[in-house]
Structure formats: structure tokens, C-alpha cells
Amino acid sequence: MSQRVSARAYARMRNVSHKGVLEAIQSGRLPSAVKVGQRWEIDPAQADREWSQNTNVNHHKSKAPRVVAEPEDSSLPGLNESKAEREYYLAKLAQLDYEERAGQLVSAEDVRVTWFSHARRVRDAILNVPIRIVDEVRAIAGELDENQRHEILLCLQRELVQALEELAGPEELPPQSQS
Template sequence: MNLREYAQHRKDRGLAGTTHVAVYYAATKGRLPTSAKKVGGGWEIDAEIADQEWELNKRNPVMRVSAAGGMTMVEGPKLAADLPGGIPNLVRAESEKRRAEADLKIMQVKLRQGQLIEASKIRPLIFQRHRQFRDAVQNIPVRVVDSIAAIIGDLDTDQRHKIRTLVSTECRRVLEDLAKNPILEPPAVDSAPAAAG
């Protein structure tokens, strides 16, 4: 739809900006960054998207950083690529904030339902299990050398020691391989404090 048609669309819905001049101003000043496109000598506007952008952008002006380092207000949001240094516009930042809040609420629900477990509670249990496993594996050579001797027959002390050393070496190799590829990676260091909620 063109400027006049979109102005009539807004008027029919009882919204502000019901003249083609107001719509032109909104389109040229960045209030409709993705829904209004200059086509030939006129404008082409996607009404559904434009209504959403108009509502968001009238409340969220963007701060533009001047070359001198000062801040000035911009009438409507610009795309991040239009701002110096790729500063994101407030509409995009607000959208990202809402998405992060929604993700946090989903995680909190899953935590209450038992679908998620807090890492701080499970890590000590995993550590304890791994230690028990390591101790059990390290005790295998001592436990099995007598059983091997019973199967083979009489073994002198030197042969028993060689068997124990061989089995110990293999057990140690397995444990070292497991230690090189942990199931859980250590947590990343996060300098930001955890959000309270």
C-alpha cells in the first residue's frame, strides 16, 4: 500500500498518524525501518509490520553518538548498521531482552518440573561417583592377581608382581584416557553476577 492508503488504514483502525504527511514523516525518519520501502517515485508499505514498528518506535527513540562524543536523540530507530560502531537500536535491544526473559522463565519452569538440574547441585555428586569409580578401578589389580594365580597355578612373588604391574598399567591407561575426555566440561568463568529471580 502507498502512503495515502496506509494513512487511511490507520484512520480506519483509530490509530494516530492518519495523514499521508504523517506516514511520510514516519517512513523518512526511520520509524518504519523495515516495513516502508521507497519504490520508484512512491512508497510501498506493509501495513501489518508497519503498525508494529510504529507502536514500538514512537516509544523508543534511539541515542546517536556524535563524532565529538556527545549523545543526540534520533527520531526513530535506525538499523544497527546505520549507527556508528554497530550500536544496536532500542527496538532490537528490547526484543533481545524480552527473548532472554522468556528463555529464563522457560528454564525456571523446567527446573521446577524436574526436567533440569542445577549444575551446582549435581557437580559434587558426579565428582563423588568418578572418585568411587577411579578407586574401584585402581583396586582391580590387587583383587584379581590371586584369582589369576589360582587359575594358572603356582606363581612366585616375582610373577605375581609382573601380573599386578601389567593390570595396573592398563587400568591407569584407561583412567588417563577418561580424564583427558571428561563427560562434563568445567564451567566457563562468568564475570557477570547471576540473575536473581
């Protein structure tokens, strides 16, 4: 058994604060510490073993600030630049979230679905025009046999489909993102 030392002396030996040693004693991490009167006496060899077994070194802050090594690749941004960029984008996301909740923004997917639904209704209404008016054309033009009626119907449908295809043109909305 080694010679016992005070808690303050043991703190100097471990290069930790006196308060840190007292907290270790009170939390039960140094069970071999003995209270003599008002002070604690500690067997340094035994306490070192208990300290290493019972103390999570990653849990406690060290007095020296951690130094983060800069990456060797100079194409990577520095830590401060990365943090600033991260904060910038977090602020932009917060702004978008606020604007969406305030009703100033709508979901792009909601716009696509609504637009598609309206466009389909317009297309269907236009493509149904020939079927609805072919008999009126027949009445105006006079007696037509079924073949002539059918030819008029096909002609109207062909022209309306061509007009709709021209209106559709290239896709005007950006493609849906794959997220």
C-alpha cells in the same frame, strides 16, 4: 510586594496545571499563598522563589514526552530493538526458572559433581581389581615367589590404568563457566 494573582492565573504564568498549583499550596510548597474567601491569592515573585526551593523537578512528570536521543554510533541497536531483546531474554530466563522448578532441568554444577563422584567410584573399583585377584592368579598359576606376584600385580594395574585413560579421553562435559 508584587500584586497578588489567583491560583489559576499563577498556574498559567508557570505553565503548569491549576491542579498542580493547588497541590503545591496544600502540600506546603507555597506557604506565601493566602486564601481569600473561596480562592487562593498568590504573590508571583515570592511563589516563584518558593516553587524553585520546595519543588523537586525530577519528581513530577512533564506534559511533553521525553525524547531520547539516538546514539550516533550506528552499530548500537535502537531503543525499541534493545527493549525487545531485553524482553526476549527475560522471557527465556522465566522459562528456564519454570522448567527448573518443575523438575525438567537440573543444575549443570549438580550434574558435574554427581558425574565426578560416580566416575571416581568406578575408577577406584577398577583399580582395586588387581589387588583383589592377584592371589587367585597365583593359586591358578601355581607357586609364585613374591617378585612374580608383584610383577603380575603391576602388569594388571598398568593395563587397567591404560584402559581407564583411554576411556577418559578428552573432556566430554563443557568446562565450568566462570560466573
